[in-house]
Amino acid sequence: MRDLERIKSVLEDVQDLIDNLGSKKISVYQSSKGTPVTDADHMINDFLQKNLPEGNEGWLSEETFDDLIRLEKSKVWIVDPIDGTRGLIYGMPEWVVSIGLFDNGSLIAAGILNPSTRSLFLGSKDVAPTLNGQPIFLSKCTNLSEATVAISRSDLWQGYGHLLENAPFRLVAIGSIAYKLALVAAGYVDAAISLSPKNEWDIAAGVHLIEILGGSVKDLDRCELNFNSHNTLQNGVIAGTDGIVDQIFSYMEKIG
Structure with missing residues (x-):
């Protein structure tokens, strides 16, 4: 439960960070992998890395060099500061901040924030998934x-x-x-x-x-x-x- 509260709190803070950017122009450049990246990717990554890991917890993020030390940790944050960067660049409301928490062989908690629609998806092995506090369920489609x-x-x-x-x-x-x-x-x-x-x-x-x-x-x-x-x-x-x-x-x- 506490892990999910940590995710919820930090994603609410990220929403505030994005809101405060307002209409400020975002710088776009090419990453070493040839994909677009923005200064917002790095801003959110730095914020999450500063505020999420505690103690001996590991870190894996698209915007942080992977030194593989995480493989020695039982608890690891798996983070994409912005998934769908092209959506951010082109003004499409389809980019999100994604946080997963891995512990002793399995995922135990998750949060996904779409800042454009103010949609916050949360769930953990102990807490049923919600969207903005309301329960969510898979589709009933069978065909x-x-x-x-x-x-x-x-x-x-x-x-x-x-x-x-x-x-x-x-x-x-x-x-x-x-x-x-x-x-x-x-x-x-x-x-x-x-x-x-x-x-x-x-x-x-x-x-x-x-x-x-x-x-x-x-x-x-x-x-x-x-x-x-x-x-x-x-x-x-x-x-x-x-x-x-x-x-x-x-x-x-x-x-x-």
Whole structure:
């Protein structure tokens, strides 16, 4: 419970930080990986790193060099200061701050904040997930042909869209995999697919929220996801209820 309160408190402070930025121009540049990054990414990362870890807790973040010391820690924060940076840059309300907490082999708490919509998703192994304090639930959809499935905009840009162009379900493109997973957890979409590799910090919080609710998140080989690993990259994800995820995999196997 205390861990979730820590996440809630720090994300409320992040909302204030973003509000205080107002209409100030955000500087954009290329990261060493060739992806866009802003000074807001670093501002939020520095704030979270200063205010979240306590004692011997480890840290894994997209915007912090990974010295692998975290592998020696039992408790590790897995953080993406801004997931969906392009959304921030282009004024699309699809970027989020994502925080997951890993302890002794499993995720135990999570928070995802969408500052644009003031949406705060929270949950832990002891506290049922909520959106702005109200309980959330996975979709009740059981038939893939009736499902709405969120796909990454980046997948479309990178040419993966043709794999799903004749899909027997409704596709909606949404930036930020963390946000898509949060929307799955809240039942706003029935499932989410990312066909391109994702890092632990992109998905940890969203995975935890969905799994608490009894949903399923698998990599593209249909394997369970591991966290606080030496290699933080996952080969993609499919998320939703067990039944919908199974049906998506069956469809993907048919199209090769």
